[in-house]
Amino acid sequence: MTNQQNVMVLDVKSRGVRNVLPPSSLPVAKPFLPQDLKMLLVKRFETEKGGAKINVWVDSMRASSPTRVKSTGSLPETDEKSAWIVHHPSALSMFEQIVAVSKGKQIVMFLDYDGTLSPIVEDPDQAFMPTEMRAAVRDVARYFPTAIVTGRCRDKVYSFVKLADLYYAGSHGMDIKGPSKRCKNKKGVLFQPASEFLPMIDEVYKALGEKTKSIPGAKVENNKFCVSVHFRCVDENSWAALAEQVRSVLNEYPKLKLTQGRKVLEIRPTIKWDKGRALEFLLEALGYANSNDVLPVYIGDDRTDEDAFKVLRDRGQGFGILVSKVPKETNASYSLQEPSEVKEFLRRLVDWKKKTNKNGICFMMQPRVDAVTCIWPGQLELLDKI
Numbered sequence: 222m223t224n225q226q227n228v229m230v231l232d233v234k235s236r237g238v239r240n241v242l243p244p245s246s247l248p249v250a251k252p253f254l255p256q257d258l259k260m261l262l263v264k265r266f267e268t269e270k271g272g273a274k275i276n277v278w279v280d281s282m283r284a285s286s287p288t289r290v291k292s293t294g295s296l297p298e299t300d301e302k303s304a305w306i307v308h309h310p311s312a313l314s315m316f317e318q319i320v321a322v323s324k325g326k327q328i329v330m331f332l333d334y335d336g337t338l339s340p341i342v343e344d345p346d347q348a349f350m351p352t353e354m355r356a357a358v359r360d361v362a363r364y365f366p367t368a369i370v371t372g373r374c375r376d377k378v379y380s381f382v383k384l385a386d387l388y389y390a391g392s393h394g395m396d397i398k399g400p401s402k403r404c405k406n407k408k409g410v411l412f413q414p415a416s417e418f419l420p421m422i423d424e425v426y427k428a429l430g431e432k433t434k435s436i437p438g439a440k441v442e443n444n445k446f447c448v449s450v451h452f453r454c455v456d457e458n459s460w461a462a463l464a465e466q467v468r469s470v471l472n473e474y475p476k477l478k479l480t481q482g483r484k485v486l487e488i489r490p491t492i493k494w495d496k497g498r499a500l501e502f503l504l505e506a507l508g509y510a511n512s513n514d515v516l517p518v519y520i521g522d523d524r525t526d527e528d529a530f531k532v533l534r535d536r537g538q539g540f541g542i543l544v545s546k547v548p549k550e551t552n553a554s555y556s557l558q559e560p561s562e563v564k565e566f567l568r569r570l571v572d573w574k575k576k577t578n579k580n581g582i583c584f585m586m587q588p589r590v591d592a593v594t595c596i597w598p599g600q601l602e603l604l605d606k607i
């Protein structure tokens with residue numbers, strides 16, 4: 222079984238993004254991952270069709286929950302974090318540079334849900350979106366085409382976000398729906414590249430529920446085109462038993478594959494479709510397939526978001542922002558520590574947009590002179606100092 226997503230995360234080089242200077246203008250980062258752990262992770266799900274050892278699964282579950290890079294031991298942890306931040310600076314501290322790059326371009330926002338718009342909680346059914354975050358997302362969507370891209374079932378994420386006029390890409394992008402008004406054909410979007418797998422996924426959901434019901438804390442979630450098996454609340458001593466049950470079901474379905482998220486095993490169709498492909502699909506639907514006039518911004522916290530970060534790097538267009546408090550191997554260019562910082566970033570984007578017309582000219586009320594003053598964005602800081 223190939224598992225592009227799992228391997229890809231480890232292959233990250235600190236490459237530049239055409240539009241955004243800070244990360245690429247710095248020296249290439251020393252990899253944080255020790256070679257042996259790297260090999261272990263690369264190999265982790267490769268052989269399960271032939272019967273991989275369950276302890277390889279369990280090692281992987283441990284090593285990537287959450288997906289953080291273990292210390293090399295050569296640097297104290299605080300130095301490691303500082304080194305990482307140099308290569309993935311805070312999107313808040315780099316805000317002025319980020320919006321400067323968007324001059325003359327249409328920003329399109331892509332937002333992951335869990336861990337990005339809502340804090341990680343033990344019960345997936347309780348991962349509600351805070352009211353203030355909803356307001357921030359609603360405001361962003363007023364100014365920029367905005368998509369929620371999630372591993373969850375689309376209906377479920379909509380029940381949390383509750384905002385119309387957004388695009389929703391559920392089941393890791395395998396279920397895309399959007400409003401018609403922003404689409405180039407004005408017909409709206411509905412795209413489900415894995416629809417033939419629906420009966421199979423349903424079957425697997427039921428089988429996994431049955432097989433894991435005796436493991437305390439295990440939770441199986443039906444995400445329509447994929448299934449999540451949560452182990453956040455499972456005692457570590459039972460992880461091997463859980464992995465064994467998942468493997469026994471998966472062995473019966475060669476057209477399905479296993480990937481991993483934050484304390485969750487995910488079973489999905491083997492089709493070549495992921496959050497990165499969903500991002501490309503949505504850009505195309507919006508009429509920006511081959512355009513230089515677009516700046517896609519993708520914010521996410523999970524390994525599955527790396528597919529989208531990588532697409533942006535490969536396109537040399539826009540940038541990814543990783544939500545993480547700890548250093549991780551990533552294709553994102555910037556970082557934010559937690560959902561509250563995501564909210565702050567979205568708010569600043571809206572404030573900036575309100576003050577700026579599409580030519581990058583900023584109209585501001587200047588209370589001191591009691592007039593509308595027209596200035597360029599770069600002059601804002603200068604005015605503040607004056």
Ligand SMILES: O=P(O)(O)OC[C@H]1O[C@H](O[C@H]2O[C@H](CO)[C@@H](O)[C@H](O)[C@H]2O)[C@H](O)[C@@H](O)[C@@H]1O
Nearest residue numbers: 334335341342343345348371372449453483485
């Ligand atoms: O793509 P995402 O929006 O990040 O969705 C990925 C998975 O998120 C959910 O699980 C995660 O969040 C839960 C709630 O905070 C947490 O309990 C769990 O441990 C995390 O893995 C969701 O339940 C999954 O179905 C998604 O695939």
